[in-house]
Amino acid sequence: xxxxxxxxxxxxxxxxxxxxxxxxxxxxxxxxxxxxxxxxxxxxxxxxxxxxxxxxxxxxxxxxxxxxxxxxxxxxxxxxxxxxxxxxxxxxxxxxxxxxxxxxxxxxxxxxxxxxxxxxxxxxxxxxxxxxxxxxxxxxxxxxxxxxxxxxxxxxxxxxxxxxxxxxxxxxxxxxxxxxxxxxxxxxxxxxxxxxxxxxxxxxxxxxxxxxxxxxxxxxxxxxxxxxxxxxxxxxxxxxxxxxxxxxxxxxxxxxxxxxxxxxxxxxxxxxxxxxxxxxxxxxxxxxxxxxxxxxxxxxxxxxxxxxxxxxxxxxxxxxxxxxxxxxxxxxxxxxxxxxxxxxxxxxxxxxxxxxxxxxxxxxxxxxxxxxxxxxxxxxxxxxxxxxxxxxxxxxxxxxxxxxxxx
Amino acid sequence: xxxxxxxxxxxxxxxxxxxxxxxxxxxxxxxxxxxxxxxxxxxxxxxxxxxxxxxxxxxxxxxxxxxxxxxxxxxxxxxxxxxxxxxxxxxxxxxxxxxxxxxxxxxxxxxxxxxxxxxxxxxxxxxxxxxxxxxxxxxxxxxxxxxxxxxxxxxxxxxxxxxxxxxxxxxxxxxxxxxxxxxxxxxxxxxxxxxxxxxxxxxxxxxxxxxxxxxxxxxxxxxxxxxxxxxxxxxxxxxxxxxxxxxxxxxxxxxxxxxxxxxxxxxxxxxxxxxxxxxxxxxxxxxxxxxxxxxxxxxxxxxxxxxxxxxxxxxxxxxxxxxxxxxxxxxxxxxxxxxxxxxxxxxxxxxxxxxxxxxxxxxxxx
Numbered sequence: 001x002x003x004x005x006x007x008x009x010x011x012x013x014x015x016x017x018x019x020x021x022x023x024x025x026x027x028x029x030x031x032x033x034x035x036x037x038x039x040x041x042x043x044x045x046x047x048x049x050x051x052x053x054x055x056x057x058x059x060x061x062x063x064x065x066x067x068x069x070x071x072x073x074x075x076x077x078x079x080x081x082x083x084x085x086x087x088x089x090x091x092x093x094x095x096x097x098x099x100x101x102x103x104x105x106x107x108x109x110x111x112x113x114x115x116x117x118x119x120x121x122x123x124x125x126x127x128x129x130x131x132x133x134x135x136x137x138x139x140x141x142x143x144x145x146x147x148x149x150x151x152x153x154x155x156x157x158x159x160x161x162x163x164x165x166x167x168x169x170x171x172x173x174x175x176x177x178x179x180x181x182x183x184x185x186x187x188x189x190x191x192x193x194x195x196x197x198x199x200x201x202x203x204x205x206x207x208x209x210x211x212x213x214x215x216x217x218x219x220x221x222x223x224x225x226x227x228x229x230x231x232x233x234x235x236x237x238x239x240x241x242x243x244x245x246x247x248x249x250x251x252x253x254x255x256x257x258x259x260x261x262x263x264x265x266x267x268x269x270x271x272x273x274x275x276x277x278x279x280x281x282x283x284x285x286x287x288x289x290x291x292x293x294x295x296x297x298x299x300x301x302x303x304x305x306x307x308x309x310x311x312x313x314x315x316x317x318x319x320x321x322x323x324x325x326x327x328x329x330x331x332x333x334x335x336x337x338x339x340x341x342x343x344x345x346x347x348x349x350x351x352x353x354x355x356x357x358x359x360x361x362x363x364x365x366x367x368x369x370x371x372x373x374x375x376x377x378x379x380x381x382x383x384x385x386x387x388x389x390x391x392x393x394x395x396x397x398x399x400x401x402x403x404x405x406x407x
Numbered sequence: 408x409x410x411x412x413x414x415x416x417x418x419x420x421x422x423x424x425x426x427x428x429x430x431x432x433x434x435x436x437x438x439x440x441x442x443x444x445x446x447x448x449x450x451x452x453x454x455x456x457x458x459x460x461x462x463x464x465x466x467x468x469x470x471x472x473x474x475x476x477x478x479x480x481x482x483x484x485x486x487x488x489x490x491x492x493x494x495x496x497x498x499x500x501x502x503x504x505x506x507x508x509x510x511x512x513x514x515x516x517x518x519x520x521x522x523x524x525x526x527x528x529x530x531x532x533x534x535x536x537x538x539x540x541x542x543x544x545x546x547x548x549x550x551x552x553x554x555x556x557x558x559x560x561x562x563x564x565x566x567x568x569x570x571x572x573x574x575x576x577x578x579x580x581x582x583x584x585x586x587x588x589x590x591x592x593x594x595x596x597x598x599x600x601x602x603x604x605x606x607x608x609x610x611x612x613x614x615x616x617x618x619x620x621x622x623x624x625x626x627x628x629x630x631x632x633x634x635x636x637x638x639x640x641x642x643x644x645x646x647x648x649x650x651x652x653x654x655x656x657x658x659x660x661x662x663x664x665x666x667x668x669x670x671x672x673x674x675x676x677x678x679x680x681x682x683x684x685x686x687x688x689x690x691x692x693x694x695x696x697x698x699x700x701x702x703x704x705x706x707x708x709x710x711x712x713x714x715x716x717x718x719x720x721x722x723x724x725x726x727x728x729x730x731x732x733x734x735x736x737x738x739x740x741x742x743x744x745x746x747x748x749x750x751x752x753x754x755x756x757x758x759x760x761x762x763x764x765x766x767x768x769x770x771x772x773x
Contacts, residue, residue, distance in 0.1 A: 075552050075556075134758045138757060140551050142757050142761060145757065146753070152746055153747045156744075157747060282559060347571070348567065350563040351563070354560040354561065354565075357557065357560025358561060361554075
């Protein structure tokens with residue numbers, strides 16, 4: 001009988017491993033499907049490449065925010081701060097117009113895309129710790145407001161510190177990734193017209209991020225985050241160092257944002273503070289919450305839904321909507337027809353994000369694809385966990401069996 | 408006085424836009440570091456104080472709404488700034504609907520002003536209570552972050568409704584108060600003051616007095632309501648201990664509804680006054696005012712009514728001095744540091760003294 005626990009544990013781990021393999025397969029399959037998209041895009045004349053690349057950047061941002069909000073349960077309303085830091089980090093290092101480059105403070109070999117991206121990544125992580133440290137003592141809602149404050153101050157700083165950042169005009173001529181030479185004299189370039197290459201680059205970066213984040217989730221650190229999210233006091237009394245775990249959550253969450261910011265800067269080649277408003281933080285939050293807080297696959301889907309509405313569907317659906325409005329001449333509804341005929345869906349963006357947040361909170365707090373380990377921060381009582389078949393040991397069944405065996 | 412003060416023409420009082428706000432004239436010397444070489448100017452100091460007190464009273468009105476709601480259900484009503492904004496929008500529309508303009512007789516204008524004030528209060532109050540019924544009331548038992556996220560969503564929804572209503576661009580306030588009345592300088596016109604301020608350029612306009620004149624009575628009525636009436640007592644009891652209050656026979660849901668109604672009403676009054684004070688409005692006006700007011704509530708001690716008022720005036724003064732002086736002293740760099748200053752205060756207070764200036768330290772319930 002003593003071996004029973006061990007065999008069960010082994011089986012549990014084996015099941016999980018199999019499930020993970022299955023998931024990996026699905027992710028690769030999805031990525032493969034996406035990878036052929038550029039061919040479809042040019043074959044069908046969709047001309048949406050320029051929109052998909054920023055959407056993928058937002059997917060990475062949402063994955064990063066999911067570390068802070070979903071895993072560690074720290075509501076961060078100022079996530080855009082790290083996006084700015086990453087984007088400007090790249091600009092400061094690589095742009096010939098940058099204040100630092102002009103003073104010769106940046107060595108020549110750093111002034112290209114990849115080193116700049118690595119540095120921005122580290123820079124954002126450092127700022128994650130700096131901005132996260134003062135908030136550690138705070139309760140959930142105060143923490144949210146403090147992070148919101150940072151999210152306002154950082155872009156404000158870049159607007160006003162015009163001596164260094166060139167103020168509202170921003171910094172241009174940011175380096176693009178160097179082209180990769182291929183045998184036969186051809187090369188993979190990354191200038192603005194090479195949208196297909198950019199698409200694949202961002203896709204690869206996204207896959208790497210997904211890989212890293214899944215590994216993080218199952219790591220010791222990831223499990224501490226979840227423990228803190230469920231019950232901070234219990235976690236602390238089980239020996240988890242809550243301070244360092246939270247700081248790591250801020251640092252790693254921020255680092256993905258910095259990394260996404262840096263890629264974004266390399267893609268658009270110019271950064272200016274107005275790109276980074278408070279609404280960006282909320283859009284990313286809406287992606288995380290819509291998809292399923294804490295569940296990275298849900299978050300990816302949520303980010304693609306909201307991102308594609310924001311960048312593609314709102315524009316593309318406006319014309320059919322206007323057409324429908326023109327057809328609607330039936331007298332009692334003619335006012336509606338007139339309204340639809342001139343309505344631009346792009347002016348509904350805030351409404352959609354707001355509705356996503358409110359409706360998800362009211363109807364389905366776990367999101368469209370809830371995390372299997374529920375986020376207690378958002379879903380109320382959790383006393384029925386004993387029924388959870390994912391538990392390592394089913395205590396009651398085991399007890400009943402043991403009691404029966406003894407009798 | 409140390410010399411003439413140049414205040415720019417146009418609308419130098421528009422607080423939400425520092426670029427057009429009060430600045431020093433152009434003939435100012437600076438040293439090579441950009442530090443201002445100028446004697447301290449007392450006229451400007453008092454001028455900014457007047458502006459700060461006027462906008463501070465608006466902030467105090469909004470901050471009370473945050474504090475009333477937070478005191479009872481511990482929710483940061485993120486949409487409160489937007490309720491304020493909707494009050495301003497409603498007032499702008501209502502004035503146009505009445506058809507009264509600045510050409511009408513004084514009696515008519517005054518009665519429309521009073522009507523607009525009351526109607527905006529009613530509109531915003533009902534709006535706030537309706538949002539509570541629709542969204543927050545269903546999340547009372549949910550963990551703390553759920554209603555906060557719903558409130559953020561609500562604030563975005565309201566902003567979008569405001570875009571439908573008046574478009575995304577700033578609009579000018581309705582033509583109701585004649586401009587000579589708006590800019591009527593009390594210090595140069597009223598008998599006794601005229602002699603005292605004869606050689607001063609300080610301006611205290613009728614519109615500044617209007618803002619303070621609406622705010623102070625509202626504050627008195629609110630404190631009477633909260634401290635002297637039955638339902639006010641019920642509110643305080645609910646804030647202290649919700650379960651115990653329910654056991655004493657207080658209808659908790661109604662009390663919470665009243666808190667939302669009152670807070671919204673004050674925000675509506677502030678919105679109406681802000682519309683006429685700034686003579687402009689925009690769908691984003693609620694964000695700035697709302698967060699500044701939240702900072703004020705936190706600074707004073709959230710849940711504490713007197714604290715919200717004190718915090719409101721303090722933040723108003725900081726806003727005004729920062730708009731006025733920061734840009735001048737930190738030259739070569741941009742001048743719009745006000746947001747950073749106020750959010751830094753918010754962060755510092757929350758991190759180091761979460762109970763605020765007037766609040767008491769309360770242990771967290773685990």
